[in-house]
Amino acid sequence: MSDAQTALKRRPTDKEGDERHEAIYRAVSDAIVEQRLKPGARLREDALAEVFGISRTGIRKILQRLALEQLVTLTPRRGASVTRPTAEEAKDVFDARQLIECGLMPDVARRMNAAAAAELREMARQERQALRSGQQSVAIRLSADFHVRLAQLSGNATLAEFVERLCSRSSLILAVYGHRGHLGCESHDHDDLIGYLETGNGERAKAFMSRHLKAIEASLSMVEEEENVPDLQQIFGV
Numbered sequence: 001m002s003d004a005q006t007a008l009k010r011r012p013t014d015k016e017g018d019e020r021h022e023a024i025y026r027a028v029s030d031a032i033v034e035q036r037l038k039p040g041a042r043l044r045e046d047a048l049a050e051v052f053g054i055s056r057t058g059i060r061k062i063l064q065r066l067a068l069e070q071l072v073t074l075t076p077r078r079g080a081s082v083t084r085p086t087a088e089e090a091k092d093v094f095d096a097r098q099l100i101e102c103g104l105m106p107d108v109a110r111r112m113n114a115a116a117a118a119e120l121r122e123m124a125r126q127e128r129q130a131l132r133s134g135q136q137s138v139a140i141r142l143s144a145d146f147h148v149r150l151a152q153l154s155g156n157a158t159l160a161e162f163v164e165r166l167c168s169r170s171s172l173i174l175a176v177y178g179h180r181g182h183l184g185c186e187s188h189d190h191d192d193l194i195g196y197l198e199t200g201n202g203e204r205a206k207a208f209m210s211r212h213l214k215a216i217e218a219s220l221s222m223v224e225e226e227e228n229v230p231d232l233q234q235i236f237g238v
Helices: 003-009 017-033 045-052 056-068 087-111 114-132 136-153 157-177 189-198 202-218 232-236
Strands: 072-075 079-082
Touching: 017 045, 017 056, 017 136, 017 157, 017 232, 045 056, 045 232, 056 072, 056 079, 087 136, 087 157, 087 189, 087 202, 114 136, 114 189, 136 157, 136 189, 189 202
Parallel strands: none
Antiparallel strands: 072 079
16 A cells, blocks of 8 residues: 555544545545546445545535536435536536636736746646556646646636636546547647747637637547446555
């Protein structure tokens, strides 16, 4: 068992409580986005409580938080399950991203500097490397991180937080309905976008972002899979 897994398993002090719940939230969120927990998979409170060594009340709060982000669906008498996105929901998510992310590009261009551009290029490099290595789920997460960081650079914290939620949902959509070895866009798209932002061309970056998001949405193949019962011990290794 790794040090990180041991930290999740042991009983925390009161001071560590919030950090522990945050770590568990991240572990479950990552497992959903990385598709180790499949859409429709049931998330039993008692099983999760046993895996992570915390109370069902603590697990319930984490599941409610994931439900607010629409990564988890809570159903009366059935409990929690990983959200199964539909074609209509996918369209809504990408429509929202078009409105917000494209609209933020002029602000990002005005605030872009050498340090921010270098940070974004490194993120794009890591994404390409993950994709070349066959780490599809990791590449999806890194791509989402790139878009969230762009939104943060706009200076609008409220919209950046909304973009983060949208990217979490679209990461799940892409993990489920995307194609292996491809994220629905060209591998150099993010670098091209950085180039427009570096030159301060906000309108060009806005138009490019629109094409970029439309290409990702167009690449989706909406074929649903049957529900499954996940092995939580194997998934989380604790």
